[in-house]
Amino acid sequence: MTEVRIHGRGGQGAVVASQILALAAMKEGKYVQSFPEFGVERRGATVEAFVRIADKKINERCKIYHPHYVVVMDPALVNIVDVTDGMRENGWILINTSKMPEDFSFHASVATIDAFSIATEKGLGSHGHPIVNTTILGAFVKIAPVVSVEALLKAIRESVSSNTEKNVEAALSAYDKVKI
Amino acid sequence: MKKLLTGNYAASYGAILSRAEVISAYPITPQTQIVEKLSTMVAEGKLSAEFINVESERSALAVCMGASATGVRAFTATSAQGLALMHELLHWTAGARLPLVLVNVNRAMAPGWTVWCDENDSLSQRDTGWIQIYCESNQEVLDSVIQAYRIAERIMLPVMICMDGIFLSHTQEIVDVPEQEKVDRFLPPYKPPVFLDTSSPHAFGSLTPPPVYFEFRYKLQQAMDEAQAEIEETGKEFGNIFGRNYGLLDEYLLNGAEIAVVALGTVCGTCRVAIDRLNKKGNKxxxxxxxxxxxxxxxxxxxxxxxxxxxxxxxxxxSYGHHGILHQEIKSALYRELNIPVFGFIAGLGGRDITPEDIEQMVNYTLKHEEPDTDILWWGVNR
Structure with missing residues (x-):
């Protein structure tokens, strides 16, 4: 079983990202579970969402405490939230930032992607408030071999009803540009 | 067709496929998405039902009761304080033998104000005469709503389908949504023997003096007894058509077990994980x-x-002043038949997580002790 934790801010689409990732894995014949850290949701507040992907039925009904992968959708969160809390050894952390992986010192492999630039370029969300969830998933499937990019694109096309092809382009662009 | 659904949407699909004709509910977290989905479907003309907006949960149940008394299939859903507000009419629904289906998304009772899960809301409605079924997965939620109508309409008792808030209601997983045609075969249209009909006016619910009231209660209990066979038969028949069997109980590795964990709701899933780990180490x-x-x-x-x-x-x-509600129920079932220790853990109130590690530790405590140290074993509470 692969466990993923996504850190974001209310309004950034972390929950939708978890749902698209789960749908992509489902399309590959996996068992999946996705859920938000349920709280009082406000725009801008820190949020978490979780995804489990497995080859057999998932029985766990609790949060993910030891993720294999952590996705950070907002660069400022690395200074506010303990994003590597409980991470497994050999885990990966993917950060939306213009910095390089070597700029971070975490007990995990670090990948970075400037998702704000890609999302802004593709016109996703507004200029001051780009929506980066599909972009960052493109980068995610490059570092995480649990879901193929083809399945991700199918899931994006099924889940995103406006600017669909721009979202697909953003994911593909991030897939190419992610820094490892 | 396989879809990725939350428990809430699984409940909505259950009501849609059961062809609920009147839907009335009042939004309350974490149940809101159930009625959001249904009201959207009605507004878009995709669901041929009447959606009646009301000002409270009590009114929602009153509307469904009225609809059911006229011989149509009615559906409602709620949580916690909403269910508590329905309390008086919960008694009325069962006493009037109206085969309603209600989905309760289990949420702890306030105060302290909370939207997270425990089962005190529905378990404290234990004595209202409703059949209560607790689900472990979103698939079971959808399947149970469909089964609930068949059980309710054959026994003439209302059915409450319970799912843990957040753990199912807001968790997406893969759900096989059955075909309408198959559901129609399983669940024929509701045709009650008596119903309110303006062309043949009758009144329901008139004064019931001592010479008859007692018998009504006797019959309600008889219906509850009969419901056991009906729930089993319905679950089996559902399995024949849809390939997923359901029963009154769900046994996991009990054959030859030395310790039996007894629980309801989603903690049972996490129990399976813990039990697999423990049994790998040679436990039973x-x-x-x-x-x-x-x-x-x-x-x-x-x-x-x-x-x-x-x-x-x-x-x-x-149950304040006693102990866990299921604990007391299980003890009463054992009376004069099984003289073995029952360890009563209370865990996860108000949505506190129960992990596989928690359950492993509870089992280890039980293995090490002949008898529980206290009547209630509070798990993880900060004293």
Whole structure:
């Protein structure tokens, strides 16, 4: 079983990202579970969402405490939230930032992607408030071999009803540009 | 067709496929998405039902009762304080023998103000005469709503389908949504023997003096007893058509088990994970999931637990002044039949997580002790 934790801010689409990732894995014949850290949701507040992907039925009904992968959708969160809390050894952390992986010192492999630039370029969300969830998933499937990019694109096309092809382009662009 | 659905949407699909004709509900977290989905479907003309907006949960149930009395299939859903507000009419629905289906998304009672899960809301409606079924997965939620109408309409008792808030309601997983045609075959249209009809006016619910009231109650209890066979038969028939079998109880590795964990709701899933780990180390642990809490299948519970050395009940609820509600139910089922220790854990109130590690530690405590140290074993509470 692969466990993923996504850190974001209310309004950034972390929950939708978890749902698209789960749908992509489902399309590959996996068992999946996705859920938000349920709280009082406000725009801008820190949020978490979780995804489990497995080859057999998932029985766990609790949060993910030891993720294999952590996705950070907002660069400022690395200074506010303990994003590597409980991470497994050999885990990966993917950060939306213009910095390089070597700029971070975490007990995990670090990948970075400037998702704000890609999302802004593709016109996703507004200029001051780009929506980066599909972009960052493109980068995610490059570092995480649990879901193929083809399945991700199918899931994006099924889940995103406006600017669909721009979202697909953003994911593909991030897939190419992610820094490892 | 396989879809990725939250427990809330699974409940909505259950009501849609059951062809609910009148839907009335008042939004309350974490149940809101159920009625959001249904009202959207009605507004878009995709669901041929009447959606009646009301000002409270009590009114929602009143509307459904009225609709059901006129011989149509009615659906409602709620949580916690909303269910408590329905309390008076919960008694009325069962007493009037109206076959309603209500989905309760289990949420702890306030105060302190909360939207997170425990089962005190529905378990404290235990004595209202409703059948209560507790689900472990979103698939079971959808399937149980469909089964609930068939059970309710054959026995003439209302059915409450319970799912843990957040753990199911807001968790997406893969759900096989059955074809309408198959559901129609399983669940024929509702045709009650008597109903309110303006062309033949009658009144329901008139004064019931002592010479008859008692008999009504006797019959309600008889219906509850009959419901056991009906729930089993319905679950089996559902399995024949849809390939997923359901029963009163759900046994996991109980054969040859030394300790039986007894619980209801989603903690049972996490129990499976913990039990697999423990048994790999040579332990003999099994689980009994109480799917049907009312009627409580006492004889079957006893049959399942005969042979184990200790019982461990995990309650995400409490009856203040006594102990866990399921704990007391299980003890009463054992009376004069099984003289073995029952360890009563209370865990996870108000949505506190229960992890596989928690359950492993509870089992280890039970293995190490002949008897529980205290009547209530509070798990993880900061004293």
């Amino acid at each position: 642990i099994g689980m009994l999931r109480i799917r049907t809490f009312r009627p409580l299948p006492k004889k079957k519970v006893l049959e399942d637990l005969r042979g184990v050395k200790k019982i461990m009940v995990i309650d995400r609820n409490i």
